[in-house]
Amino acid sequence: MLNGKRRLRMNKTFESIFWGIHFMHPEFGRPRITDELNENGYLINHKKVYRLIAGAVLHSDSGFQYTSKLYSSRLEDYGIKGSHSRKGNCLDNACVESFFSHLKTEKLYINKCKSEEELEQALEDYIYHYNYKRRQKKLKKRAPIEYRHAFTA
Template sequence: MGIHCCLNYVARLMQEAGLKARNGKAFKYSPSPEARYGLADNILKRHFAAERPNQKWTTDITYIRVQQRWLYLATVMDLYSRRIVGWALDTQMTETLITQALNMALGQRHIEPGLIVHSDRGVQYRATRYQSLIRRHGAIPSMSRQGNCWDNAAMESFFSRLKVELVYAETFKSVEEARSSLFEYIEIFYNRIRRHSTLGYLSPVDFENFNTQ
């Protein structure tokens, strides 16, 4: 209101009026012993650039609202071109969901031993069968540090664009409608048309084609 006063003056007025500020509660996270199983080191270490395809992949899960329920989208991104090489959609956030996304990526890409597959520390990504799938293909699991979303910034950026450019602009009436729209966005628009400043304003597919000829 344009009235200059110091913090202590405001505090005294509030005290006289019997008012208290509403503050957040302190919270200290203490993971259970089970939450430490299946962890992997942060091998990626925010080095999101890659010299060739299938050298570094990153993966994550996001939420999408459909009517009165949530859908869960798991995606796998090749950091070389920012191309989404695998994805899966389900009504439950399970190990099966992320395995389907990874299997799609493994099925359409020619990988070599040493591929880094990065994720957060979610219980799905720490599951034994999922970890075994990674290692069975000669890949190396990598995980973000505890509570640090910036360690997976490339995927967080994709989810942000996805929601701004598609999800927030639509009201999905069914799971199939959401699945169809996500397919069109990921496979047609994002991978093949949408230009990226980090790729010299080429789409992921054009970037791969231009640089692997």
Template structure:
């Protein structure tokens, strides 16, 4: 391949990201010469470029069981392979080779339980400057397909500094014991004095014993406004990912299998799953910050 052909190939590779006029100036070839080359063999060259990038994209896609989209693939390409590829090109290659990320539908609970005595301290400020100062707690359900037990319940506590699930508990009912076990796990993990614990207005979180437990732990309670799902979006976001992505890693049917699958997914979420705003996993971000 001569120098001009290499320059034409370079222009074609980046023509979806930058104007052709600018690229021909950089490479010092003529615009008409580029279009003649493109008519001659540009499409074949594009296929070769796409195919080479697809190998890396497919590796990231399959390693994450098809749960990653263009944003996280872009971060993965740069982080793992040193490749800078824009999202538009990644989307085009994924469509070309039939890769489709599972798209989750956002669902929020509208809990009717009112409690005007507890302020919304967090007030949708989901950013935290250090670990253990802003936490969010909630409960979700997971279907059990086999056996007499139809549902499992997960209570999770998320650190808003890095999005890490720092404590959780699983049980066959959503009573107060489920919440207390999660709080006990958080106590072992550690947090800052007067940390904020945010929740929605679920019955467990308006329970006076729960409020007393937070006071004893030195935690300030914050609560979403009535019927406002966005106030608690930070923890609902995790539950959405879990329900959409966990079946891609395994298909649990029994109580034991659900428990194992949830534990495995939380480990993956904390240690391996890239968060777009962090451009790394929660544990990697916490370790780097430390």
């Protein structure tokens, strides 16, 4: 746990330095901020810098409720950028779509939750089950964690 606390403290320090550079030099783009961080001893992935500059991004499908002006303006109010796949291209989030399909059919349609706490517990239970217990044909009849350990061994 100490490692997690240390990482959190380092992230907070990194973010404060990032925002300091960003406010001192608002004209700097991602490459220049990345270079500045590297010069200050933070060997950081340029994608992390991009995510901080871009802010939060919510990726969803192109359903009418997610592409409406009202929904987009609500996201904007919270400083979140909406992201959608192109029409007819479900491949960029196929694994997430598959997971949610399994979640609904194997857990939520069977167990009707009566409160938010029950729903949260049901989600946590299913995510654990999905990662550690649920065997998948495409993973040589292994659970994802089991497959990853076998693959890296």
